[in-house]
Amino acid sequence: MVDFTLTDEQELLMEGIKECLERELPDGGESCYKTGEFPWKAWQALADNGFVGLGLPEEVGGTPCDMLTLAMANLTISRYGGPVACFYSMGIPTMYDLCEFGTQEQIDKYVKDYVQGGPPLALGISEPGTGSDVAGMQTSYVWDGDTAVINGGKHYTTCGAEAKAIIVMARDPQVENLHQAGTMFIVDVDTPGVRINKLPKMGHTDQPTSICEVFLSDVRVDRSTILGVEHNGFMQTMANFARERIANVSGVIATAINAFEDAAAYANQRVQFGQPIGRFQLIQEKIVNMAIKIDNMMNMLYKLAWKIDTNQNIRIDTGLAKLYCSRTVCEVLDDAIQVLAGIGIVGEHRVARYYIDTRACRIAGGTDEVMIFNTAPQILKRYR
Incomplete structure (x- = not known):
């Protein structure tokens, strides 16, 4: 039996990340999307508390951890950190590449700067x-x-x-x-x-x-x-592919959870025809479908992290998770916008921004079509 319950240490870690970001970015970073300015102070706070170095070796100032912990850290930063999540998601594969393949001089120059609050490498x-x-x-x-x-x-x-x-x-x-x-x-x-x-x-x-x-x-x-x-550049790109997929999947799940919570809260508050819209069956259907999809995505993330941590073959799992979660978050956002209705379209609601920004996840890091093209032959091979 596989138990995906987070340990007390993992729970404390996620709570620490959340508290740090809520203190430094009380609006979740939404103001940054209006000003176009990156919240360096919040990023530095994550670094000062040791969160930026999660998953990196101790000798560079990092804190080694399993893949599930790294996935949940990225999910938490993506939920509460606004644009700092982009830095963190980019750093997950690129800075680990440097640790794995880089010389000591390269590590000293770039990785230690990153752990101390510098930007990731592009x-x-x-x-x-x-x-x-x-x-x-x-x-x-x-x-x-x-x-x-x-x-x-x-x-x-x-x-x-x-x-x-x-x-x-x-x-x-x-x-x-x-x-x-x-x-x-x-x-x-x-x-x-x-x-x-x-x-x-x-x-x-x-x-x-x-x-x-x-x-x-x-x-x-x-x-x-x-x-x-x-x-050996192409082989090196593939070597840490699992870490990039963990970043992809956990990031979009965070967006789906935020949008779902906004929609569910609004369904309880918005009154039409003399009652909250959450009492209407068509709205209830959307709420239930969003909850099911988020649960499915979380289960895929847990399973993927578990298989990585137990050194199992994940070639099929990474493709399925990237494809399914990238598509499904867009479905969740569409339902969330439908529940929010006018306030989701007019004004500056964060779900409206999610709706636009998140569409790129079906292209960036491997398109839907490439995920199918690369994964389907591996599935069919099992049945030859």
């Missing part, structure tokens, strides 16, 4: 002409002695304007096999030849965390900036 993989087709990337590098000269560009780079450096995937044009041609470089954003433009996002003219296009023109970096092993 990840430069998607390009204007290659999104889901990662192996088709055109950004390339050539060697000039011990200097790599990188040319190309990246697109949809999350936190590119806030990060101090970007993990850039570039290909060696001399290697024919595209999956063996990729190399990760850590490129400081102030390196000559790097230009970053902040892109507008659907529903926002400005936002507290950025999505950027990155131009790389004759960017010269030393061999010491390689992250891990040359030509």
Whole structure:
């Protein structure tokens, strides 16, 4: 029997994160989406309390933990932290990549700064002409002695304007096999030849965390900036894929829970035809369906974290969880908007922002179509 009950230590940890964020961001960070300013003070408070380093090794100032604890920490930060959740979700895969594949010099320079309240590294993989087709990337590098000269560009780079450096995937044009041609470089954003433009996002003219296009023109970096092993970039990307999926799934569940709670509370308060709308069966059906979907998503998250922590094969589970939760949170948000009705459409209700912002989860980090394309053959293989 698998018991997903959180331990007393885990409960205390989540309560500590919640209290920290409610103190520093009493409005849940909603004001940041109006001003376009990132709440650095709240992020620093998380770092000062040791929450930013969860899941990272002790030697870098982190606190090792199991995957369930990391998942619940990300869920809690996503529920109460507004834009700081983007930093934390980005740091889960990128900073662990640095700990696993980086040199001591790279770890000292970037990871310890992050644990102390600096921004995470951004990840430069998607390009204007290659999104889901990662192996088709055109950004390339050539060697000039011990200097790599990188040319190309990246697109949809999350936190590119806030990060101090970007993990850039570039290909060696001399290697024919595209999956063996990729190399990760850590490129400081102030390196000559790097230009970053902040892109507008659907529903926002400005936002507290950025999505950027990155131009790389004759960017010269030393061999010491390689992250891990040359030509092993694609394998390194896959190595910590589970952590990225944990961040994806727990983040959207947090959004679904917030929207559901707002809708349920409103259903008790809003009076029409002489009674609260929560007494009408059609509204009750929406409330029940939202609750079922959240329960299903939580069960998928628990199971995924448990299988990671017990070293089981999760290739199918990650695809199913990413696909189902990305779709289902959008269904929950749609029902929540329907319950909220006018106040969900007119004004500045957070569920309206969720409705716009969260649609990207079915594209970012692997589209629905790619999840199906990669997962279905693995399922069918079981029945050959």
